[in-house]
Amino acid sequence: MASYLSRYRRRILCFCSPCILLLPVYIYVSVVLCYVMKHGASGVPGARVVHSVLPRHFIASGLKRSRDLAPHPEKSFWRSELESGALWNIIQYTTDSQYNPILRPHLAANSSSVPYTAETSRRTGGGCFPNYEINQTMPDFADLPVQMKNFVTTMHCRDYPLIIDPLEVCHPQSKQWAPTLLIAIKTQTANFENRQAIRETWGRSGKIKTLSGRQRLVRTVFLLGKSEDLDIEEKLLLEGEKYGDIIQWDFMDTFFNLTLKDVLFWDWFSRRCPHALFIFKGDDDVFVRTPAVLDYLLEVKANGSFSNGSRQENIMERFVMGDVIHNAVPIRAKLANLAGFAKYYIPESFYKGLYPSYPGGGGVVYSGSLAHRLLEVSQRVHLFPIDDVYLGMCLQRLGVYPIHQPAFLTFGFPKDEPKEPCAYHTILLVHKRSPEEMFQLWFETLTPSPECRNAPLRVKPRPD
Structure with missing residues (x-):
C-alpha cells in the first residue's frame, strides 16, 4: 500500500509542478492585461505601443490624473463657442x-x-459712414452715453485722409538721417500753449545733447483730429505751415477716437519716418527729461539682445516701456465723480473681462521696429475706445510684454510721498504739468545742482 501511494505521489508532483511554476506567469499576464486595458500600453516595459488615429484637430475628452500620464485639460484646446x-x-x-x-x-x-x-467698412464713394444697425446688437444702446454711442456706430471706420501731412520731419529713404527718438504728442487744436511749451523745452526738434554728452537727433510731431471750431482750424493750418510738425486727420478729435491716432500714426510712421530707432508717444501735458531718456535708450540699443530660454532675441523687436498697469477692470460707473471715471465708462454689453497689461497712455516708449509690427497686428485687432488698453491688446497678440519703468510717473508723484530736493532728477516722465511748469522743470533739470547731478533713476515701484 505504501509503495502504491508513493508511486501516485510522484505522478501528482510531476503533473502539478509545471502548473505551480506557470502560476506566477499567469498572474503577471493577468495584471499586465488589466493595466493595459485601463491605462494603455505606453507604461508597460517591452510592450508594443499602438497609437490610435487622432483627428486633425485633437480635442481632449476630459481631465485624467495619473502618475503615469500627463493630465489632460478639462475643456477643449479651442473654444468652439464664445x-x-x-x-x-x-x-x-x-x-x-x-x-x-x-x-x-x-x-x-x-x-x-x-x-x-478687422471689420468690414461700410464704404460708399470712398467714405465711411456710421452703422446705426449695430444698435440692435446691444440691448442697452439707447441708455449709453453719447460718446459711447458715437464710437459703437463708427468703430468699423479706421481709414481717414490726412488734412495736414508734414513732409520734412524725416528722410524716409535715409537711415543715416533717421532720428534716434521720434516724439509723437497727442493734442487737440485748442491746446496751442501746450504745444509751444513742448517745442521750446523737452520736445524741441534737432540735435539734443544727452546727459552723458552725446549728440542725438530728435524729431517731434503733434497728432490731431479736427474740431468744429472753424476759426481754430484755420489757426492750426497756419501753425502747421510755420512749424512743420502738425499731423491732422479728418476725424472728430474726441477722447474715444484717441485709438485712431495710434493706428493712423503707425501708418504715417511706416511711410514718412520708418527708420526712427525709438518712438515716444504721450499727452501734451507731460514733462519728459529727454536727455536722460536718450541715455537710457542708447543703453538699451547697445545691449542689443536678451536671453529668452535657449535663444537670443533682438530686444529692438520687442521693446516697449512705460508705467505698466496690470489686471485693470473696465469702469462700469456711468456718472461722473471726483476721479473723473465717467469718461472711461465701458458697458458690459460692449466688453467683458479684464484688460491686458498695458503701459499708461500718458507716456510710453517703444522701438521703431515694434511700431512696424504694431501696424501689422492692428489690422487684426478691432478698435477699442481706450487707446492705451488697445495698445495692450495689440502687444498681447504679438506676445510682447511691456517693461515697467518706475521713473515714468503717468499718475504723478504719490500724494503720501515726501518731496525730495532732487525728486525731478530721478524721473524720466511726470504727468499733469502746465506749460509754465514745463519751462520751470526744463531749466531746473537742464542744469542740475551739484547734489542732484548724479541722482539715480527712481526705482520705487508704483503700488498696484
Whole structure:
C-alpha cells in the first residue's frame, strides 16, 4: 500500500509542478492585461505601443490624473463657442479665429493670403459712414452715453485722409538721417500753449545733447483730429505751415477716437519716418527729461539682445516701456465723480473681462521696429475706445510684454510721498504739468545742482 501511494505521489508532483511554476506567469499576464486595458500600453516595459488615429484637430475628452500620464485639460484646446455676449468680444473672437494658425494652418504657409477682417467698412464713394444697425446688437444702446454711442456706430471706420501731412520731419529713404527718438504728442487744436511749451523745452526738434554728452537727433510731431471750431482750424493750418510738425486727420478729435491716432500714426510712421530707432508717444501735458531718456535708450540699443530660454532675441523687436498697469477692470460707473471715471465708462454689453497689461497712455516708449509690427497686428485687432488698453491688446497678440519703468510717473508723484530736493532728477516722465511748469522743470533739470547731478533713476515701484 505504501509503495502504491508513493508511486501516485510522484505522478501528482510531476503533473502539478509545471502548473505551480506557470502560476506566477499567469498572474503577471493577468495584471499586465488589466493595466493595459485601463491605462494603455505606453507604461508597460517591452510592450508594443499602438497609437490610435487622432483627428486633425485633437480635442481632449476630459481631465485624467495619473502618475503615469500627463493630465489632460478639462475643456477643449479651442473654444468652439464664445461664452461672452459682449459686442467687442464677439467681433474680436471671430477675427482671432480667422487668424489662428492652428485652426487655419494655411495662413502660416501663405501669410500674404490672409484677408483683412478687422471689420468690414461700410464704404460708399470712398467714405465711411456710421452703422446705426449695430444698435440692435446691444440691448442697452439707447441708455449709453453719447460718446459711447458715437464710437459703437463708427468703430468699423479706421481709414481717414490726412488734412495736414508734414513732409520734412524725416528722410524716409535715409537711415543715416533717421532720428534716434521720434516724439509723437497727442493734442487737440485748442491746446496751442501746450504745444509751444513742448517745442521750446523737452520736445524741441534737432540735435539734443544727452546727459552723458552725446549728440542725438530728435524729431517731434503733434497728432490731431479736427474740431468744429472753424476759426481754430484755420489757426492750426497756419501753425502747421510755420512749424512743420502738425499731423491732422479728418476725424472728430474726441477722447474715444484717441485709438485712431495710434493706428493712423503707425501708418504715417511706416511711410514718412520708418527708420526712427525709438518712438515716444504721450499727452501734451507731460514733462519728459529727454536727455536722460536718450541715455537710457542708447543703453538699451547697445545691449542689443536678451536671453529668452535657449535663444537670443533682438530686444529692438520687442521693446516697449512705460508705467505698466496690470489686471485693470473696465469702469462700469456711468456718472461722473471726483476721479473723473465717467469718461472711461465701458458697458458690459460692449466688453467683458479684464484688460491686458498695458503701459499708461500718458507716456510710453517703444522701438521703431515694434511700431512696424504694431501696424501689422492692428489690422487684426478691432478698435477699442481706450487707446492705451488697445495698445495692450495689440502687444498681447504679438506676445510682447511691456517693461515697467518706475521713473515714468503717468499718475504723478504719490500724494503720501515726501518731496525730495532732487525728486525731478530721478524721473524720466511726470504727468499733469502746465506749460509754465514745463519751462520751470526744463531749466531746473537742464542744469542740475551739484547734489542732484548724479541722482539715480527712481526705482520705487508704483503700488498696484
